[in-house]
Amino acid sequence: MGDLEIRPATTADVPAIVGMLADDALGAQCESPDDLTPYLTALDRLTADPNQHLVVAVREGRVVGTLQLTIIPGLSRMGATRSIVEGVRVHASERGSGLGTRLIEWAIATSRRENCQLVQLTSDATRTDAHRFYERLGFMPSHVGFKLQV
Amino acid sequence: MGDLEIRPATTADVPAIVGMLADDALGAQCESPDDLTPYLTALDRLTADPNQHLVVAVREGRVVGTLQLTIIPGLSRMGATRSIVEGVRVHASERGSGLGTRLIEWAIATSRRENCQLVQLTSDATRTDAHRFYERLGFMPSHVGFKLQV
Numbered sequence A, B: 001m002g003d004l005e006i007r008p009a010t011t012a013d014v015p016a017i018v019g020m021l022a023d024d025a026l027g028a029q030c031e032s033p034d035d036l037t038p039y040l041t042a043l044d045r046l047t048a049d050p051n052q053h054l055v056v057a058v059r060e061g062r063v064v065g066t067l068q069l070t071i072i073p074g075l076s077r078m079g080a081t082r083s084i085v086e087g088v089r090v091h092a093s094e095r096g097s098g099l100g101t102r103l104i105e106w107a108i109a110t111s112r113r114e115n116c117q118l119v120q121l122t123s124d125a126t127r128t129d130a131h132r133f134y135e136r137l138g139f140m141p142s143h144v145g146f147k148l149q150v
Helices: A011-022 A038-045 A099-113 A127-135 B012-021 B035-049 B097-112 B128-136
Strands: A003-008 A050-060 A062-072 A081-090 A117-123 A140-149 B004-007 B052-059 B060-070 B081-092 B116-124 B140-149
Touching: A003 A099, A011 A038, A011 A062, A011 A081, A038 A050, A050 A099, A050 A127, A062 A099, A062 B060, A062 B097, A081 A099, A099 A117, A117 A127, A117 A140, A117 B116, A127 A140, A127 B140, A140 B128, B004 B097, B012 B035, B012 B052, B012 B060, B012 B081, B035 B052, B052 B097, B060 B097, B081 B097, B097 B116, B097 B128, B116 B128, B116 B140, B128 B140
Parallel strands: A081 A117, B081 B116
Antiparallel strands: A003 A050, A050 A062, A062 A081, A117 B140, A140 B116, A140 B140, B004 B052, B052 B060, B060 B081
């Protein structure tokens, strides 16, 4: 396979990102690939925020992965900065290729560069394959993740 | 008990906030109440960021609670904005007073005002009392929370 590049997402990447978000057992019913307007609005907001890093992984000119990293300063742990990983997606054609590992390694390296002391993420309790993947990368499943729709 | 006010944290609140962060079974060994410098630096960074809301609960002039709410735009779920609650602390003298509920209700109301569709938080797997508290407030323990120290 060709070289992989991980770079900030642009407007032109939005259709491919939304395609990957929708191609997911849990995400399918939450997305609207036929109307990209809300996604483009969200991308504008992310691009304007220096604490947000929405990236795509590109191989041979094709978007094959995505991830959102948010840098969060805070007071606890002696004023520690943490990062949160959201929206990790790997294109169906790339599963098992090590791309997920490359994306998370990118998130960890960027978090270090941004002086984070902690990288966090939550994973749906039903995604047991993902849990093994994160544990192999050194993440500890130490917390319960709660969500409330408002 | 007197009236309760929930308002943005200021420099003068930092000693009380750090006191509450340190007065915690899990947090005690992570804090340095004798040197507030890193906390004041973190507060400056939070205050400058419109997506950050570090608040204190004040009763009769005394800081008795704190919470950090972060607003996170994103592409998934049709460009949904979510919020993340971190660093919830209630002073020992106020436990059982309903202050925790008031703080979380403030976070939910603020999240709605900021057009969030989802409020998220993680809680250490050992804090079973906290888990019951969040479930009573409508939160679903649907996710596993992973952390990696970097």
